[in-house]
Amino acid sequence: MHIDLHTHSTASDGTDTPAELMRNAAAAGLDVVALTDHDSVRGHAEAIAALPEGLTLVTGAELSCRMDGVGLHMLAYLFDPDEPELARERELVRDDRVPRARTMVRKLQALGVPVEWEQVARIAGDGSVGRPHIATALVELGVVETVSDAFTPEWLANGGRAYAEKHELDPFEAIRLVKAAGGVTVFAHPLAVKRGEVVPEASIARFAAAGLDGIEVDHMDHDEPTRARLRGLAKELGLLATGSSDYHGSRKTVRLGEYTTDPEIYGEITRRATGAFPVPGAGGPRPA
Secondary structure, three states, X not given: OOEEEXXXXXXXXXXXXXXXXXXXXXXXXXOEEEEOOEOOOOOHHHHHHHOOOOOEEEEEEEEEEEEOOEEEEEEEEOOOOOOHXXXXXXXXXXXXXXXXXXXXXXXXXXXXXXXXXXHHHHHHOOOOOOHHHHHHHHHHOOOOOOOHHHOOOOOOOOOOOOOOOOOOEOHHHHHHHHHHOOOEEEEOOOOOHHHOOOOOHHHHHHHHHOOOOEEEEEOOOOOHHHHHHHHHHHHHHOOEEEEOOOEOHHHOOOOOOOOOOOHHHHHHHHHHOOOOXXXXXXXXXXXX
């Protein structure tokens, strides 16, 4: 089985619609794909309707968190999307995205970058506006060569010159809320130092004690020594070790299924979840 547990659609900051993402996942040879848009479940219905036969969808979201001034992301799988506490927190984060993005645009303008809000809004479309949309605007303007190049202290990285904070969950609260909604939590790209400051390993141990289920090990922003270190930490703390592409369509060079999760780990995630269940595809034949 080929299992990719971290992807994004136009419901947040990816470039594939949820339906396109499902078709592309099948074409890439995946058996299981998770749709984990930022703080949003808006793409799930479209994805389910478009699921090709033979592809299973894991519903989820990537929750924006912050602890001691460090931003981090918590992948939440198979939770009840209507659970009121978690739904309210996702809404608070989403509502803060536009004011935050406007602040970053103003900061870039003060740095001499000729970016306009209308340009960023056009790029975001119906998605939840975020830093990747602003980064795409910087690429269009020729300020940076790639979206990844915008995530540096010079521009949009955590604490960078044009960075602005938004409402974010305390990670311990995120773990509690997801568990209360019957879901499973995995700490996304925990040691992706190229993105900015990361939390210490002692914090990951505290998350594990609070009920964290796993950590994302195999990821494009982790080099081989980092993956080995995380694999050892997962074993030490009794955490599940996952792998995934963090696919954003054309905004990143990573391919669907470039990094995957072991079927046994996937099975354990589904066994722990009670809020929702994987959706088997029956919408049509898989692409040839």
